[in-house]
Amino acid sequence: MLEISVLLLPHGARWGLPEYATEGAAGLDLRAAIEEPLLLEPGGRALVPTGLALALPPGYEAQVRPRSGLALRHGVTVLNAPGTIDSDYRGEVQVILINLGKEPFLIQPGERIAQLIIARYERIRWRLVPELEATRRAAGGFGHTGRL
Secondary structure (H helix, E strand, O other), X not given: XXXXXXXXXXXXXXXXXXXXXXXXXXXXXXXXXXXXXXXXXXXXXXXXXXXXXXXXXXXXXXXXXXOHHHHHHHOEEEOOOOEEEOOOOOOEEEEEEEEOOOOOEEXXXXXXXXXXXXXXXXXXXXXXXXOOXXXXXXXXXXXXXXXX
């Protein structure tokens, strides 16, 4: 199991560390580390603090993803989904939420607002070539195989 160093900031201490909601959950629930409810008008967006700062090891990133229930029921989602937290970032994890719904949405203190996924990644080195290896698909994309 990977161990991640985490700093619980004073305004996040009340809500504790992110947790997995179930044994099979891939994402940890991030909570709104706010003192007062925050109104998110339709079309509005807000940067919501979580009260956490992470120290990810090299080769890992944290992805901030929407919660499906908020998206389905209220149209509230993560604007830059998935948001990426790099291994050398040491600031507070914050979530950019947007209300794509038709009704105002009130974010409550401590409410679960997003999920955090820890993922490995590879760094690359470019190799410039005069042409790419041919495949059957070639440059076909954006529905070129049809609906069925």
